[in-house]
Amino acid sequence: MTTNHRIALIPGDGIGAEVLPPARQVLDVLGHRHGFSLSYTSYDWSCERYLREGAMMPADGLDQLRDKDAILLGAVGYPGVPDHVSLWGLLIPIRRSFRQYVNLRPIRVFEGVDSPVRGARPGAVDMVVVRENAEGEYSAIGGRLNQGTAEELAVQEAVFTRAGVTRIADYAFSLAARRRGRLTSATKSNGIIHTMPFWDELIAERAAGHPGVTWDQELIDALAAKFVLDPARFDVVVASNLFGDILSDLAAAVAGSIGIAPSANLNPERDFPSMFEPVHGSAPDIAGKGIANPLGAIWSAAMMLDHLGHPAAAKDITDAIASILAKSDTRTRDLGGTATTAEFTDRLIELL
Numbered sequence: 001m002t003t004n005h006r007i008a009l010i011p012g013d014g015i016g017a018e019v020l021p022p023a024r025q026v027l028d029v030l031g032h033r034h035g036f037s038l039s040y041t042s043y044d045w046s047c048e049r050y051l052r053e054g055a056m057m058p059a060d061g062l063d064q065l066r067d068k069d070a071i072l073l074g075a076v077g078y079p080g081v082p083d084h085v086s087l088w089g090l091l092i093p094i095r096r097s098f099r100q101y102v103n104l105r106p107i108r109v110f111e112g113v114d115s116p117v118r119g120a121r122p123g124a125v126d127m128v129v130v131r132e133n134a135e136g137e138y139s140a141i142g143g144r145l146n147q148g149t150a151e152e153l154a155v156q157e158a159v160f161t162r163a164g165v166t167r168i169a170d171y172a173f174s175l176a177a178r179r180r181g182r183l184t185s186a187t188k189s190n191g192i193i194h195t196m197p198f199w200d201e202l203i204a205e206r207a208a209g210h211p212g213v214t215w216d217q218e219l220i221d222a223l224a225a226k227f228v229l230d231p232a233r234f235d236v237v238v239a240s241n242l243f244g245d246i247l248s249d250l251a252a253a254v255a256g257s258i259g260i261a262p263s264a265n266l267n268p269e270r271d272f273p274s275m276f277e278p279v280h281g282s283a284p285d286i287a288g289k290g291i292a293n294p295l296g297a298i299w300s301a302a303m304m305l306d307h308l309g310h311p312a313a314a315k316d317i318t319d320a321i322a323s324i325l326a327k328s329d330t331r332t333r334d335l336g337g338t339a340t341t342a343e344f345t346d347r348l349i350e351l352l
């Protein structure tokens, strides 16, 4: 009997809607080959919906997703809608309600892609940023007082819990043990004197349970410099919500194009669906032209297959990505080519 997976598709805004159909084409090819099927339910939740109906998703939106096996999201964001609306009205409720506390962002410099960083040789850079995704600096605790006066002030609290840091540390150490056995923890315990020393203590505590992993910690500012100067030295990098967000965009840029970078928001216990989405946004500057690079979405779909228990199918996708970048002239404009999204996808499917 073929396994069927129920997938929620949320294309979102802008190029989100242009990169999900290619991902779906690729998924369907692999389903045939590896003996599973996928059934899709599409949702129009987006900033466009917000402008029309006053909310990014309906009041029972999360309940509609709850019984799905995974969520594949394009991107949200629309000129005229403040970015905190799209984030707090859709992405953050999904990530937090479904306890997707791991945000996984792999970075590779592929053969055939020019990194803007001289030392980033193809094949040598292969790392994963493990970002804490449910607490930390992105909290709604705080407020503003005396607005519009000379005494105006804003306070924003960061929230770090023993449970939250412990589970992200354990996830990152286990991942490092399955990879090259090296972990770097991003910190700032010299300047941030309560939460970051707590983070450091808990990382060290969890390290004891993973003797096979060599680990160190780096201050975030120095770490940012090392991402540029010597990206090949990193294997797994674990970071708080804010630090992980910044580091992973930096790392995606080192890899050559934000159009390639994928991400997974994981609920490792599988009590809830996990969500897979390219790192890039809705790219209003190129939306509607059919020229977006679909690789970020396609690689995200590969991460989804891995999570759903099809690692061989996922590897077929990453192999095809490596091969189209190394051997083919067909590429989208962000990588210096002239191919449209559809032409590029057709070529990738041939290679598959």
Ligand code: NAI
Pocket: 015, 019, 074, 075, 076, 077, 078, 079, 083, 258, 259, 260, 277, 278, 279, 280, 281, 282, 283, 284, 285, 286, 291, 292, 293, 294, 296, 334
């Ligand atoms: P962006 O990632 O949308 O675009 C940055 C630059 O990269 C643009 O020049 C764009 O054309 C290019 N680019 C991005 N993805 C590409 C692709 N697949 N192929 C070719 N070129 C690509 O970031 P930006 O411009 O800062 O944000 C635009 C909107 O997207 C904003 O509303 C923002 O809030 C939202 N956004 C949403 C995210 C999400 O849904 N998770 C993540 C990041 C931004």
Ligand code: MG
Pocket: 245, 246, 249
């Ligand atoms: Mg970001």
